[in-house]
Amino acid sequence: MLRTTALALLFANCAYFAWSQGLLAPVGLAPESAREPQRLEQQIRPEALRVAPAASEPAPTAPVPPQPSAAPASQPEASAPAAACLQAGPLDNAQAENVRRALTAGGVPATDWTLEPIAPPDRWIVYMGRYTDADALEKKRAELRALRVDTAPVTQAALAPGLSLGVFSTQESANEHLAQLTRRGVRTARVVTEHREPSSARLRLPAADAALREQVQGLLAGRPLAPC
Template sequence: MLRGLLVLLVLANLGFFAWSRGWLAPGIAPPNQGQHEPQRLQAQVKPELVAVLPPKDANAAVVAARAAAAVCVETGPLAESELVTAEAELVAAQAPAGSWTREPAPLPPLWLVYAGRWPEPAARRAREADLRKLGLQPEVLTAPAELAPGLVISRHASKAEADAALEKLTSATPPLRGSRVAQLPLPAANTVLRLARADADLQARLRLRPGEVLGGGFRPCAGAPVVASASAPKP
């Protein structure tokens, strides 16, 4: 009895050893053995693209990948009184000294085809209804005080453009009446802080800074192409 159990135990161990070594394949698949499992190698996708680099070359590859992911970002417009605070936030985010510049912010359209002022809400609503009958889409102007409340019929980058737009509207059928060209004052916030090359790590740190301090947060520079963030390869 004991001899039979001993024989069975020996046979079971031999069978397990043969199975674990893959000697029974392909009829009986071997157990998973990490990197020794042939199925894992067969499932690789484009293994010829994988290269094992020595530590020195791997570190250089990481630096190159981070440099490739660097993009131009900016925040603003900021008033003069806000610039010092915002630059202190850049230092706190570990932006390299001298990596940012102060740039003049693009001016918004400051010339208006304008109707007003209309302090009385009822009169303003009536005038707005008249303008809509002409196919126009006026917007209510709430500042500055010398023009608000009034109605903006269109916005333009120059006085010449605004004059031409008003002339076209007044000579239309039916013509626009009771409107004029007006100029908005220059905005107090007229500077942007720009980082020409912010890598992925710096961008992540800047996203953690309070947006109200940094002019609403950093965004891609005006006119700069949107670049998808890249992950640095692991050494």
Template sequence: MLRLLVALLLMANAGFYAWHAGWLDPLLGTQATPGREPQRLREQVHAERLIVLTSGGSIDTAAPPEISPDPSVQAPASEVSSATTENTATCLEAGPFTVDEQRQVQLLLSKALPATPWNTQTVAVPGLWLVYMGPYPDADTVQRKQLELRRIRNLSFEEVRSPASLRMGLSLGRFNVEAQAQAALESMKLRGVRTARVVNLRAPSDQIVVRVPQTQAGDPQRLAGLPLPTGKGFVACEPR
């Protein structure tokens, strides 16, 4: 009799535990704990879109959320064409040229840019003087003179390749003012340079810069192909 009572108590406790855990809810049609409603979580649609408000909070419905554009969607052709046809005018200039060279440039531009305005500006071009050694009869002599100059500390020099009259010589400095070149020469003589002299590479002069203030479509390509004097091609304008 005692064994039967113990068995009944165990069965009753197991049944109560199963009922309390909710295992018997589908059979009984009731809920052991009404506060637990897991089925509602399964029935929710887009639960991630719910917004939980704190006390006194509010939702601003005046403006819709900003949506990032899809990079795979292309803009209408009209928008693309308007963006690529913006004003791309560029100022280009060439020179400086002598008066005779400028006349040649004028003839070339009248044919290359019949509808694009251009103008000329006069600029002062400083002279150029060299402290110069040479010219020497051959490359071996030039190399030997370079070895001699390297023995003098902190003395800079370079080989002159143009103009042809000064080729096979060495430049010990370039100066825009003749007096500065003469002063540099005297200083070098005190350091052991005996055969150098000052030569004028370019005299001061007023020359002409040709400027195209606003190029039109195709102008840069046409200007790049012009055979300008002394190979002075068109470049971006410098502020003046």
């Protein structure tokens, strides 16, 4: 009996020792301890804590000084008036010749000006001829007078000597007059075109600058220069 009690006390002491040392923790038997090393390991060490400094605000950006605006481009100097094509006319033959001589004497290059002949428009003639001589011409004129047909001499070299029985601005009018004369007994007359010689000219300056305009204007006796 005494032996059994001693063994029980020994067993109880061993169990208490094991429990107090945490040897029975694997089976869920461990004493509560203020130290609790396992829990302390899971805590954050206070000595390692540091108060992080507040994030510094970004330094204020220095204001960018405004870029000086580019100086306005200088205005181009007023250029001389551009050369332009100008003309004047019609000038009669005498005026045209005077202008020609003055421009040539003034040293103006021939490429800077031209005198363009102006021929009158063509006309249509009821014509008889060419005759071999003046006697043949007068004989035919006498015949036409007998028929009361008026005539006039033709001065154009290609048609002289010959007679004009009427001059018209259109071919249709000339043909009508020829038909009337035919009914009155006129034979061998026909309608021809009269190409007249130029009787005037037009002065043309293809690219006249201010100096040339001034020079030419003084030669035109008040006639204006107009755009081509």
